[in-house]
Amino acid sequence: MHKEAAIRQPLILGHKTYHDITVDVVGPIENKAPKMWYVLMSIAGLISIWGLGCITYLIATGIGTWGLNKTVGWAWDITNFVWWVGIGHAGTLISAVLLLFRQRWRMAINRSAEAMTIFAVMMAALFPGIHMGRIWVAYWVLPLPNTFGSLWVNFNSPLLWDVFAISTYFSVSLVFWYIGLIPDFATIRDRMVKPLPKKIYGILSFGWSGKAKHWTRFEEVSLVLAGLATPLVFSVHSIVSMDFATSVIPGWHTTIFPPYFVAGAVFSGFAMVLTLLLIMRKAMNLENYVTIKHVEYMNIIIIVTGSIVGVAYLTELFVSWYSGVEYESYAFINRFSGPYAWAYWSMMTCNVISPQLFWIKKIRTNLTFTFILSIVVNIGMWFERFVIIVTSLHRDYVPSSWTMFYPTWVDIGIFIGTIGIFFTLFLLFARFFPVLALNELKSILKISGESYKNNDSAH
Amino acid sequence: MYDDDHTLMEAAKKLRDLGIKVKTVYSPFPIHGIDPIIGVKRTRMAIVSFMFGITGTSLALLGMWYFMIHDWPMNIGGKPSFSLIENLPAFIPVTFEFTVLCAAHGMAITYLLRNGTLPGMPASNPDPRTTDDKFVMEVHTSDNHGHSGDELKDILKDSGIIEISEREIES
Numbered sequence: 001m002h003k004e005a006a007i008r009q010p011l012i013l014g015h016k017t018y019h020d021i022t023v024d025v026v027g028p029i030e031n032k033a034p035k036m037w038y039v040l041m042s043i044a045g046l047i048s049i050w051g052l053g054c055i056t057y058l059i060a061t062g063i064g065t066w067g068l069n070k071t072v073g074w075a076w077d078i079t080n081f082v083w084w085v086g087i088g089h090a091g092t093l094i095s096a097v098l099l100l101f102r103q104r105w106r107m108a109i110n111r112s113a114e115a116m117t118i119f120a121v122m123m124a125a126l127f128p129g130i131h132m133g134r135i136w137v138a139y140w141v142l143p144l145p146n147t148f149g150s151l152w153v154n155f156n157s158p159l160l161w162d163v164f165a166i167s168t169y170f171s172v173s174l175v176f177w178y179i180g181l182i183p184d185f186a187t188i189r190d191r192m193v194k195p196l197p198k199k200i201y202g203i204l205s206f207g208w209s210g211k212a213k214h215w216t217r218f219e220e221v222s223l224v225l226a227g228l229a230t231p232l233v234f235s236v237h238s239i240v241s242m243d244f245a246t247s248v249i250p251g252w253h254t255t256i257f258p259p260y261f262v263a264g265a266v267f268s269g270f271a272m273v274l275t276l277l278l279i280m281r282k283a284m285n286l287e288n289y290v291t292i293k294h295v296e297y298m299n300i301i302i303i304v305t306g307s308i309v310g311v312a313y314l315t316e317l318f319v320s321w322y323s324g325v326e327y328e329s330y331a332f333i334n335r336f337s338g339p340y341a342w343a344y345w346s347m348m349t350c351n352v353i354s355p356q357l358f359w360i361k362k363i364r365t366n367l368t369f370t371f372i373l374s375i376v377v378n379i380g381m382w383f384e385r386f387v388i389i390v391t392s393l394h395r396d397y398v399p400s401s402w403t404m405f406y407p408t409w410v411d412i413g414i415f416i417g418t419i420g421i422f423f424t425l426f427l428l429f430a431r432f433f434p435v436l437a438l439n440e441l442k443s444i445l446k447i448s449g450e451s452y453k454n455n456d457s458a459h
Numbered sequence: 460m461y462d463d464d465h466t467l468m469e470a471a472k473k474l475r476d477l478g479i480k481v482k483t484v485y486s487p488f489p490i491h492g493i494d495p496i497i498g499v500k501r502t503r504m505a506i507v508s509f510m511f512g513i514t515g516t517s518l519a520l521l522g523m524w525y526f527m528i529h530d531w532p533m534n535i536g537g538k539p540s541f542s543l544i545e546n547l548p549a550f551i552p553v554t555f556e557f558t559v560l561c562a563a564h565g566m567a568i569t570y571l572l573r574n575g576t577l578p579g580m581p582a583s584n585p586d587p588r589t590t591d592d593k594f595v596m597e598v599h600t601s602d603n604h605g606h607s608g609d610e611l612k613d614i615l616k617d618s619g620i621i622e623i624s625e626r627e628i629e630s
Binding site: 017018019022143151152153154155156157158160161164165167168171172175176179182183186187189190191202203204205206207208209210211212213214215216217218219220221223224225228229231232235239242438439440442443446 | 464488494501522523552553560562574577578579588592
């Protein structure tokens with residue numbers, strides 16, 4: 001058995017046994033949902049219906065209902081797309097990269113972070129879909145033989161790379177998540193008394209029985225999937241950034257984009273994980289599993305990635321001046337002093353200055369403060385994408401076509417709608433799925449559990 | 460049946476030393492180090508994944524060569540469109556994504572098929588508590604002709620076991 005240094009803080013607090021872990025995690029699924037769940041579910045459900053209504057209206061009428069114009073051809077929709085994809089990145093980072101680095105603290109948060117990834121990527125994939133205008137011909141992005149002669153999709157185009165990246169990312173994350181869920185569904189199946197839930201969890205658990213050979217395969221498959229998902233997660237946001245970087249628009253055409261986007265994605269993703277987990281640990285009494293130490297670790301990742309993002313902003317500014325290209329320089333001068341300066345400075349405040357507060361230990365271990373900051377960071381990251389997309393477009397080479405972008409109610413409605421759908425899905429997950437990875441937590445109980453750490457000699 | 464992974468491991472070691480073959484172990488989580496004791500071989504899942512990955516790489520390159528170079532070469536921004544090697548940099552992202560797609564899904568499907576874990580399959584763990592906090596070791600008398608059933612029981616009783624149950628298995 002692995003030993004862990006005594007100075008490391010225990011990751012599972014309280015004197016838990018294997019059985020306690022099962023009860024703590026499966027309990028909320030077996031019992032009736034609290035009133036609060038119904039309240040939240042109704043709110044999220046109503047917002048989702050509103051969002052679906054807006055999407056239906058958009059598809060029925062056309063993307064002329066958005067505030068786009070001749071100069072600003074990409075705005076809220078793509079901002080939302082990049083924002084949601086970015087949020088998704090934390091889940092894979094936690095489950096794959098931290099698995100490769102053998103970080104045990106990931107085990108309490110990976111399940112819900114992966115669920116968040118999957119739901120966020122679903123929301124993200126919606127936007128390029130509806131942005132096509134004619135969503136019923138969305139299958140044209142696939143290399144299919146067609147009736148127009150043998151014309152194929154363009155594999156030189158980053159937009160097509162994106163199709164492959166997002167679909168691979170979504171399906172691989174889903175498989176990774178589900179393979180981890182199978183043994184935990186089996187645990188629920190074996191505890192359920194009522195026939196119908198027992199039957200449903202029985203189907204979901206695929207007949208898992210926990211044989212030694214199956215566990216060996218399980219661990220190997222998890223490790224290989226982590227190895228595959230690690231470069232995948234970096235490639236996805238790199239490719240998203242190439243949608244911009246390979247164009248010749250000043251403000252987009254920069255080589256710094258891939259690493260800068262990936263850092264930003266992890267940054268916003270961890271913020272969203274914190275927002276969700278801080279509510280969940282309280283609502284489901286998981287304080288012993290998602291401890292202050294876990295929150296602190298996540299806040300440290302937020303300082304690191306937030307600082308990388310800050311350096312990237314400054315580098316962009318420096319290079320735009322150093323390049324000596326008039327148009328490039330103007331794009332950036334316009335960003336911080338033009339009509340969208342308020343968006344630029346909101347971004348700077350939220351993303352660069354606010355996470356620096358986490359250098360103070362008192363602040364990064366304070367839950368209320370962390371919760372507020374996690375929301376601030378996500379607002380900042382939304383503005384980052386908005387600033388990159390809109391400010392680079394709204395003043396192009398011909399001053400007579402300079403204009404502003406004003407979102408319509410459909411723009412805003414769809415964005416709010418996706419937040420509603422996201423929370424609906426997450427609430428359903430929290431109600432019916434094991435929110436912590438049971439089998440993984442049990443395997444670290446003797447290494448990192450509080451009662452086992454304190455009397456190491458007995459075991 | 461045991462209530463601790465460590466006790467079970469010690470028991471399995473003892474049985475191995477006596478030359479008794481353990482059929483399998485059911486546990487709520489992976490017990491590290493049990494595999495060599497009960498004779499479970501290293502899994503070949505990683506090799507499966509590699510094979511599927513290589514297939515993905517080849518298919519992606521073959522496909523893009525056919526679509527972009529052979530069947531309908533297009534001049535897009537003067538980029539080289541008449542040679543796979545010259546156009547390769549632009550093909551790397553899709554090649555990579557497709558490799559990962561094939562490796563991950565190929566391995567996952569193989570894993571489910573080899574385990575026999577598919578939607579609707581019946582659970583085969585002998586006791587529902589093995590997915591919670593109990594550990595079951597399965598010893599077949601048919602694998603251990605040198606020892607009678609009672610002998611096996613006596614040996615197991617000394618190993619910190621909490622429950623023994625005997626079952627007739629049809630085979």
